[in-house]
Amino acid sequence: MCDVVIVGAGPTGLWLAAELRLGGAAVVVLEAREERDPHSKALTIHPRTLELFDCRGVLEAFLAEGLRIPNGHFAGLPDRLDFSQLDTPYPFTLALLQARTEELLEERARRLGATIRRGKRVEGLTAEGVTLAGGEVIAGRYVVGCDGTRSTVRTAAGIDFPGTDTTTWGSLGDVVLGAPPAGGVNVAGPDGGLMIVPLPGGIHRIVLGDPTTDHPAWPGELTLDELRATVRRIAGTDYGMRDPKWLSRFGNATRQAAQYRKGNVLLAGDAAHMHFPTGGVGMNVGIQDAHNLGWKLAAVVTGRAPESLLDTYHEERHPVGADLLQHTRAQTALMNAAYTAEGQALRAVISALIATAPDMSRQLAERLSGLDVTYATGRRVADQQLPGGRLFELLRTGATVDTKAGTVRADGHLAA
Structure with a gap:
C-alpha cells in the first residue's frame, strides 16, 4: 500500500505528486490516457505560480521557454492590467503550452520518485484505495482526485458539485493562418468576441465568443467552416485559415465541490471547481491547490502532523475556489455584454477605470495573478x-x- 493515490496526471496531479515526494510520502499517479494530451487547454502561467516554481527550484526551465507578457486582461477589455506594479520578482504572465508544462512537471515528479502509471482508468473507490477498469485494486491510505470536471473520484466519494449549467458557449481553434495579423487580435462587439494568439510551430489559437451560441443547447461539434465564417463576420477576413490542429467548444457551467475533503478522499484542481476559462487562471489555481495540500498530506502520512491538519485544506482553499467562480462569472457577464449597445458602454466605462484608477487596476491584477490569496x-x-x-x-x-x-x-x- 502506498501513502497516496493521485488520480489524474495533469498539472495539478503532477505538482501534487512532487510535493508529496518532497515531504517523504510514497505516491502513485494513475492516468487514464496512454499518452499525454497534445492539445493545450491552458497557455498562461501567472505570477504566483511562477513564485511557486521558484520556491521549488524549477523556474528556470519555464522562463527559458515561455513568452513573458507584462500584463493581463479582465474580460477581454481593451485596457489591460499592468503587472509591473505587482510586488513579485515575476511581474508578468508566462505563455507556455500546457503540454510542455505537464512534461516539465512530470520530469520533476519522476525525478523525486513518484510512480506514474498511464493507461490506468479509475472506475471507483474501495476501502483500500481505487479500482481500475478490469478490477485491479490500487491500495492507498489517501486518494486525491485531480481528474477534472467529470471527476470519477468526486462522484464515487459522493461529494456534491453544486452550481449552474451552461448558458453560453465559446469556441477554440488551433489553426494555421496564411495571413496572420501582426501582433494578434483582441476585439469584442455585436458580432462576437475574437482573440488570436500566436503559438509555437506556426500555429495560431483563435478563441471566439459568439452571440449565436448564447443558449444552453449544445451547438454541436465545431467545424473549420463554422470557425472560418464566424471569424469573417467579426474581423472581415479569415486570415487564410487552414489545417486545423484542434477544434473545441467550452461552456460557462460553473460548479464547486461542496467538500474538498471527505474522509480519506480529497479533491484538487478542476475536480474541485469548474468555470468559464476567462483570464487563464484555471491551471494556476489547480497547481496552487496542490501546493497547499501537498505539504499537509505529506506531514500527516509521515506522522509529523495530526490528521486534523487536512481539514485546513478545505478551510483555506474552498474560499479561494469560490472567489475564482465569482471572478470568472463577472468576466463572462462583461464579455457577453459586448453583444449589445448598452453592454458596450458598460465595457467602455470599466475599461477606462482600469486605465485611470490605479487602485482598481492593481486589485484586479493581484486577484488575477494569485498574489492576493490570504488564509487565516x-x-x-x-x-x-x-x-x-x-x-x-x-x-x-x-x-x-x-x-x-x-x-x-x-x-x-x-x-x-
Missing part, C-alpha cells in the same frame, strides 16, 4: 533576502523558514 494564518510572504539566503530558495527543501514576520510554511504563507 496570513497572506503569502513575498520573496526577501534573509541571513541564510533568499526566502524562495530556502523554501526549496519543503521545510519552514523563520523570518522577522514569523515562521513561513512550506507553501509560502505565514504559519499560525
Whole structure:
C-alpha cells in the first residue's frame, strides 16, 4: 500500500505528486490516457505560480521557454492590467503550452520518485484505495482526485458539485493562418468576441465568443467552416485559415465541490471547481491547490502532523475556489455584454477605470495573478533576502523558514 493515490496526471496531479515526494510520502499517479494530451487547454502561467516554481527550484526551465507578457486582461477589455506594479520578482504572465508544462512537471515528479502509471482508468473507490477498469485494486491510505470536471473520484466519494449549467458557449481553434495579423487580435462587439494568439510551430489559437451560441443547447461539434465564417463576420477576413490542429467548444457551467475533503478522499484542481476559462487562471489555481495540500498530506502520512491538519485544506482553499467562480462569472457577464449597445458602454466605462484608477487596476491584477490569496494564518510572504539566503530558495527543501514576520510554511504563507 502506498501513502497516496493521485488520480489524474495533469498539472495539478503532477505538482501534487512532487510535493508529496518532497515531504517523504510514497505516491502513485494513475492516468487514464496512454499518452499525454497534445492539445493545450491552458497557455498562461501567472505570477504566483511562477513564485511557486521558484520556491521549488524549477523556474528556470519555464522562463527559458515561455513568452513573458507584462500584463493581463479582465474580460477581454481593451485596457489591460499592468503587472509591473505587482510586488513579485515575476511581474508578468508566462505563455507556455500546457503540454510542455505537464512534461516539465512530470520530469520533476519522476525525478523525486513518484510512480506514474498511464493507461490506468479509475472506475471507483474501495476501502483500500481505487479500482481500475478490469478490477485491479490500487491500495492507498489517501486518494486525491485531480481528474477534472467529470471527476470519477468526486462522484464515487459522493461529494456534491453544486452550481449552474451552461448558458453560453465559446469556441477554440488551433489553426494555421496564411495571413496572420501582426501582433494578434483582441476585439469584442455585436458580432462576437475574437482573440488570436500566436503559438509555437506556426500555429495560431483563435478563441471566439459568439452571440449565436448564447443558449444552453449544445451547438454541436465545431467545424473549420463554422470557425472560418464566424471569424469573417467579426474581423472581415479569415486570415487564410487552414489545417486545423484542434477544434473545441467550452461552456460557462460553473460548479464547486461542496467538500474538498471527505474522509480519506480529497479533491484538487478542476475536480474541485469548474468555470468559464476567462483570464487563464484555471491551471494556476489547480497547481496552487496542490501546493497547499501537498505539504499537509505529506506531514500527516509521515506522522509529523495530526490528521486534523487536512481539514485546513478545505478551510483555506474552498474560499479561494469560490472567489475564482465569482471572478470568472463577472468576466463572462462583461464579455457577453459586448453583444449589445448598452453592454458596450458598460465595457467602455470599466475599461477606462482600469486605465485611470490605479487602485482598481492593481486589485484586479493581484486577484488575477494569485498574489492576493490570504488564509487565516496570513497572506503569502513575498520573496526577501534573509541571513541564510533568499526566502524562495530556502523554501526549496519543503521545510519552514523563520523570518522577522514569523515562521513561513512550506507553501509560502505565514504559519499560525
